[in-house]
Amino acid sequence: MKRLLILSGKGGTGKTTIAGAFVRLMKAKGYADCDVDAPNLHLILRPKTTVNAKPYFGLAKASINFSKCMKCDLCRKHCRYDAISINSSGNYLVDPFACEGCGVCCYICPAEAISLEESIDGKLELFKDKTSVFSTAQLKMGSGTSGMLVSEVKKQLQPFEQDIDIAIIDGSPGIGCPVIASISGVDMVLIVAEPSLSGLNDMKRIISTAQKFFTPIGVVINRHDVNPTISKMIEKYCREQNLPLLGKIPFDRQVNRAVNAGQTIVDVDCPAKNEVIKVFKATIELFNSL
Amino acid sequence: MKIAVLSGKGGTGKTFVAVNLAAASFQSTYLDCDVEEPNGHLFFKPSIDNSEEVRVKIPFVIPSLCNGSRKCVEFCRYNALAYVQEKLIVFEDICHSCGGCVLVCPNDAIKEKDKGIGMIQDGKSDDVRVISGFLNPGKASGIPIIKRILQKTKPEDKRVFIDCPPGSSCIVMESIKNADFCLIVAEPTIFGVHNLAMVHELVSVFKKPFAVVLNKCSNEENPAKTYCLEQKIDIIAEIPYNEEIGTVCSNGFILVRKLPKYRSMFENILVTIEKGVGK
Amino acid sequence: MKIAIPVDDSTLNKEVSMSFGRASYFLIYNLETNESEFVLNNAANSQGGAGIKAAQQIVDLGAKVLITPRLGENAAEIILKAGINIKKALASSVENNIRSFANNELNDLIDIHAGFHGHH
Numbered sequence: 001m002k003r004l005l006i007l008s009g010k011g012g013t014g015k016t017t018i019a020g021a022f023v024r025l026m027k028a029k030g031y032a033d034c035d036v037d038a039p040n041l042h043l044i045l046r047p048k049t050t051v052n053a054k055p056y057f058g059l060a061k062a063s064i065n066f067s068k069c070m071k072c073d074l075c076r077k078h079c080r081y082d083a084i085s086i087n088s089s090g091n092y093l094v095d096p097f098a099c100e101g102c103g104v105c106c107y108i109c110p111a112e113a114i115s116l117e118e119s120i121d122g123k124l125e126l127f128k129d130k131t132s133v134f135s136t137a138q139l140k141m142g143s144g145t146s147g148m149l150v151s152e153v154k155k156q157l158q159p160f161e162q163d164i165d166i167a168i169i170d171g172s173p174g175i176g177c178p179v180i181a182s183i184s185g186v187d188m189v190l191i192v193a194e195p196s197l198s199g200l201n202d203m204k205r206i207i208s209t210a211q212k213f214f215t216p217i218g219v220v221i222n223r224h225d226v227n228p229t230i231s232k233m234i235e236k237y238c239r240e241q242n243l244p245l246l247g248k249i250p251f252d253r254q255v256n257r258a259v260n261a262g263q264t265i266v267d268v269d270c271p272a273k274n275e276v277i278k279v280f281k282a283t284i285e286l287f288n289s290l
Numbered sequence: 291m292k293i294a295v296l297s298g299k300g301g302t303g304k305t306f307v308a309v310n311l312a313a314a315s316f317q318s319t320y321l322d323c324d325v326e327e328p329n330g331h332l333f334f335k336p337s338i339d340n341s342e343e344v345r346v347k348i349p350f351v352i353p354s355l356c357n358g359s360r361k362c363v364e365f366c367r368y369n370a371l372a373y374v375q376e377k378l379i380v381f382e383d384i385c386h387s388c389g390g391c392v393l394v395c396p397n398d399a400i401k402e403k404d405k406g407i408g409m410i411q412d413g414k415s416d417d418v419r420v421i422s423g424f425l426n427p428g429k430a431s432g433i434p435i436i437k438r439i440l441q442k443t444k445p446e447d448k449r450v451f452i453d454c455p456p457g458s459s460c461i462v463m464e465s466i467k468n469a470d471f472c473l474i475v476a477e478p479t480i481f482g483v484h485n486l487a488m489v490h491e492l493v494s495v496f497k498k499p500f501a502v503v504l505n506k507c508s509n510e511e512n513p514a515k516t517y518c519l520e521q522k523i524d525i526i527a528e529i530p531y532n533e534e535i536g537t538v539c540s541n542g543f544i545l546v547r548k549l550p551k552y553r554s555m556f557e558n559i560l561v562t563i564e565k566g567v568g569k
Numbered sequence: 570m571k572i573a574i575p576v577d578d579s580t581l582n583k584e585v586s587m588s589f590g591r592a593s594y595f596l597i598y599n600l601e602t603n604e605s606e607f608v609l610n611n612a613a614n615s616q617g618g619a620g621i622k623a624a625q626q627i628v629d630l631g632a633k634v635l636i637t638p639r640l641g642e643n644a645a646e647i648i649l650k651a652g653i654n655i656k657k658a659l660a661s662s663v664e665n666n667i668r669s670f671a672n673n674e675l676n677d678l679i680d681i682h683a684g685f686h687g688h689h
Contacts, residue, residue: 010327011300011456016481037457038299038485059367059616080347080388097463101616102388103367141492144431144460148616158587173300173456174326175427185639197542198305198329205327209427227540253510260480260513363625369618372625374650381643384618 001030001161003154003186004168004287005215009206011173013194014222017255018276019170020044020264025280030157030164033136034182035172036122036149044264047127047134056137056149058121059101062094068113075105075114097142122149126156133160147177154182166287175209183209188216188287190246195224195231203234207241216290217243220279224248244286247279292443292450293563294469294498298485300456302477303505303529305329306539307556308453311473314546314556317417318449321439323465325408325423325432330453333544336413336420344423344435345404346387351378355399362391362400383429408435412442416547419447436464449560457485458492466493471563472500473526476514483513490521501567503559506531526562527555572598572670573632573653574663575623579607585658585666589637589644590619597630598667620644627653636666636675645681 006019016035023031023045033041062083064075069092076084076092083098084105094105096119106114121143127134135156139146150172157167171182183189189210193203203219210217219238224231231248238245252272255265266273295308305322309330312320322330349362349371356378363371363378370384371391382405392400408425421442423435432455443450454465466472472493476486486502493500501524504515508531518525529535538548546553574585575592586592591613597606608630612622620640624647627635635648638658648655656675658666669675 010329012302012477037459038488040299040481040484043480043484078389078393097460100386100388101367102386102390103365104388104390104393107365107390107393139459141458141488141495142460142463146459155588155591161587176326176425176429176432176461180428184641194301196540197332198327199540201329201332202327205427212428226536230540253508256479257510260478260511262480367616369612369615369622369625372621372628372647374625374628374647375652377650379647379650381618381621384621384643 001157001164002166002287004166004188004190004283005171005182005186006169006190006192007171007179007182007206007210008173008192008194009175009202010194010199013192013199014249015192016040016044016170017259017265018192018220018222019168021266021276022168022280022283024264024266025277026166026168026284027131028166028168029131030133030160030167031169032134032153032157032167033170034150034153034178035170036137036139036146036153036178037172039136039138041170042134042136044259044262045134046262047129049127049129052126052128054124055120056122056124056152057118058143058148059119060116061096061099061101061119062103062105062114063117064092064094065113065115066091068111070111070113072110074108074110078104078108080104100144124149124152124156133157133164147181150178150181154185175205179206179209183213183215186215188218188290190283191217191219193219193221193234195221195227195234197230200230200234200237204237207243216286218246218283218286219243220246221248223251225250246282246286247275249275249279291448291471291564292452292469293471293473294452294454294466295473295475296454296462296466296489297456297475298458298487298489299477299482302475302482304456304475305333305453306545307473307475307503307505308451309333309544310546310556311560312418312451313544314553315449315451315560318451319419319421319443319447321443321450321452322420322422323436323439323452324455325425325435326455328422328424331411331420331422332542334415334418334420336411336415338411338413340412342410342412343406344408344410344438345406346434347389347402348382348385348387348405349380349391349400349402351380352399352401353377355397357397359396361394361396365390365394408432410435410439410442432461433464436461440468458488462492463496466496466498469498472498473563474500474502475505476502476518477506478504478508478510478512478514480513483517486514486517490523499567501526501563504528524567526567527559529555570600570634571630571632572600572634572636572667573627573630574598574636574658574666575610576607576663581605581664582662584661585636585638585663587638589640590623592623595627595630596663597632600671618643621647624648634670636670637678640678640681642681
C-alpha cells in the first residue's frame with residue numbers, strides 16, 4: 001500500500017476538497033482523514049456503512065484525592081504546566097486541559113494523594129464497505145495528543161494494506177506535531193497552495209517541514225486566478241526549489257455549492273472539475289514514477 | 291479588554307478580522323498566537339523593537355555521576371530517555387520538559403539546559419503594537435511560546451486582540467484562557483459549520499462571552515448562519531466576499547488602511563462587543 | 570545469537586509486522602538453539618516515543634540482529650549505539666526471513682525515516 005498525503009500549511013486552501021475529489025477519481029480503496037482536530041472529509045465522502053468506533057485514550061491525566069491531600073503545595077510548585085491550582089474551597093485541583101500527564105506531581109506528593117487516570121481524548125472511527133475503507137477520528141475539544149491520534153488513524157488502514165493500492169490521506173493545517181505524525185512513512189506529499197501572501201508564506205513553512213523527511217513533494221495552486229501575481233510567485237518558488245507544479249485550479253463558485261451539498265468537485269460539472277482531473281492525472285503519474 | 295479571535299477551521303478569516311480590528315482600534319495590541327503559521331506580521335509589516343528566543347528546559351546527564359539505575363528511563367511518560375552501552379540518551383524533540391527525570395535520579399546526575407523552540411517578535415505598525423510568535427519547524431508544541439506572548443500584555447492595555455490558532459485543541463485553549471471575549475469567525479460552508487460547533491463548545495466550557503462574525507458571505511445559502519440562528523448565537527457582522535476585499539487581502543494589505551470605507555464595519559464590531567453582546 | 574523480529578501474531582508463518590514501535594510482539598529467535606520466544610512489545614500502547622521504548626526493549630533482550638521493514642531515526646539511534654545489526658525484512662513470513670538471514674540473503678536497512686513524534 002502506498003500513501004499520498006495532502007497538506008497545505010495554511011488552513012482553507014482546499015485540502016479536503018481536493019482529497020475528496022481524488023478519492024472519487026481514484027475510486028480509492030483506502031483513505032483517511034488525519035485532520036483529527038477538525039475532520040471534514042466525511043462531510044463530502046459520506047460513508048453509508050456502519051462504523052466501527054472506539055475511544056481514543058490520550059495521555060493519562062493527574063487526579064488529586066482531596067481526602068489524602070495535605071495541602072503541602074509541592075505538586076503545584078513542581079508542575080511545569082500551571083495545571084494545578086487551588087479552588088475557592090481551598091482544595092487542590094488539576095486542570096485536565098493543561099495537564100500533560102508527566103507524573104511529577106504523583107511522584108512528589110508525600111501523601112500519595114495523586115494518581116494518573118486514563119482519559120478519553122477522542123474517538124477513532126473506521127467505515128468499511130465492500131469496496132473501501134475510511135479511517136477517521138475526532139479529537140475531543142481541548143485535547144493535546146493529536147499527533148498520537150493521527151498515527152492511530154493511519155494505523156487503522158494497515159490491516160487492509162493488501163487490498164489498497166494507493167491510500168489518500170487528508171492532512172491537517174499547520175506544521176506541528178499532528179502534521180509531522182501524518183508525514184511520517186508516506187510516499188508523497190501534495191501541497192495545496194493558495195495565492196495570497198499568507199498562503200505563500202505558510203506554503204514555504206510546510207515545504208520546509210516536509211523536506212526534513214525527504215519525502216517527494218508536489219504542489220498544486222488552488223483558486224490561482226484570484227491573484228495571478230502571487231500565483232506566479234508560487235510557481236517561481238517551485239521552480240527554484242525544484243518542486244513539480246502539478247496544476248492550477250481556477251476559482252469556481254460551484255465548488256462551494258457542491259461541498260455544501262455534500263459532494264466532491266468531480267461530482268458536478270464545472271470548470272474546476274476539469275482542472276482537478278488534470279492535476280489528479282499529473283499527481284498519479286509523478287507518484288508512479290517515484 | 292482582551293478579545294480572542296478564533297475559528298474551528300483554518301482559512302475562515304481569523305487573521306483578517308483580528309488584524310483589521312486591531313488596525314481600526316486606537317492604540318491596540320495585536321498578539322499572533324498562531325505560532326505554527328503566523329500571518330499577522332505579513333499584514334502589519336511592523337518595525338521590530340525586540341526579538342526574544344523562547345526556550346524550554348531539556349535534561350542532560352553528567353556521565354560521571356550516572357550509575358545506571360535507569361530510574362529516569364522508567365519514569366519518563368514520553369519515552370524520551372534510553373540507556374544503551376552504559377550511556378544515557380536524551381531524545382530532545384520528544385521531551386516535554388517536565389523535570390521528572392531530574393527529580394527521580396538517585397545520584398543527582400541529571401541537570402537541565404535551555405533549548406530554543408521558537409521566537410517572539412515585538413514591534414509596532416503605526417499605533418498598533420504587534421507581537422508575533424514563531425514556532426521552529428519540526429518542533430512539536432507551541433504552548434510555551436503562546437504562554438510567553440500572553441505575558442507581554444499589561445493591565446493598562448485597553449484593547450488586546452488575540453489571533454488564535456485554528457481548531458479547538460489545547461493550543462487554542464491556551465490562547466483564549468485569559469480572554470474577556472471570544473469572537474468566532476465562520477465561513478459559509480458545511481466544513482465551517484462542523485468546526486464552528488466544536489469551537490462553540492469550547493467557548494461555552496470556558497464560559498466566555500462570545501459572538502460570531504460571518505465571513506465570505508454571498509447570496510448563496512449560508513449553513514453557518516443557519517447554525518447560529520438555530521443555536522441562538524449572536525451574529526455581530528456579515529462580511530461579504532467580494533473581489534475588492536479578496537484582492538486587498540491576498541496582496542497582504544490591511545483592508546481598513548487600504549480602503550478606509552471599510553473601517554466603520556470593524557468599528558461597529560468593536561462597539562457591539564463593548565456594549566456587552568453575547569453575555 | 571539472538572535475532573529480534575517485530576510481529577503481530579505469535580506464529581512463525583505469519584508476516585513480519587509493518588511497524589516496529591507498535592508491533593504486538595517481538596520474536597526473539599536463537600539461531601544456535603532454534604528456540605523461539607514471543608515477547609509482548611511494551612511500547613505498543615505508548616502515547617509517544619514508541620520506537621524508543623521498543624528499541625530499549627530489544628537492547629535489553631540481548632538481541633544482536635534486528636530484522637524489520639522500517640525503523641524511525643530515534644529507534645535506529647538506540648539500536649545502532651547498541652551495536653545491533655539492522656536488516657531489511659522481506660515482505661514475507663517470519664520463517665522465510667529467518668532462513669534468508671541465515672543464508673546471508675538479507676540487505677542492511679538503510680532508509681531510516683524521521684520519527685513519528687506521536688504526541689505534543
